[in-house]
Amino acid sequence: MSESSTCQSCLALLVDYVDGQLPDDVRAKLESHFHDCQPCEDFLATYRATASVCRKALERTIPESVAAKLHAFIRDELCNKSKA
Numbered sequence: 189m190s191e192s193s194t195c196q197s198c199l200a201l202l203v204d205y206v207d208g209q210l211p212d213d214v215r216a217k218l219e220s221h222f223h224d225c226q227p228c229e230d231f232l233a234t235y236r237a238t239a240s241v242c243r244k245a246l247e248r249t250i251p252e253s254v255a256a257k258l259h260a261f262i263r264d265e266l267c268n269k270s271k272a
């Protein structure tokens with residue numbers, strides 16, 4: 189397996205890895221690759237930071253007035269689209 193295809197298959201598993209969904213043996217292989225591969229390690233760090241920012245943003249509840257406007261907007265968009 190070439191270096192770049194190893195990176196690609198590692199990055200393809202990244203979401204499951206961060207979510208803790210991978211079997212132990214796969215996780216161990218990923219971790220050893222990340223340990224040896226600076227670009228992948230950097231990507232993992234960035235991914236983790238981004239994921240935690242997104243989670244925090246989603247935890248914040250939307251004010252009811254904004255939610256109502258958003259629903260109205262989406263409904264109008266869908267109605268206009270289906271008419272067109």
Ligand SMILES: [Zn+2]
Pocket residue numbers: 194195198221225227228
């Ligand atoms: Zn790599």
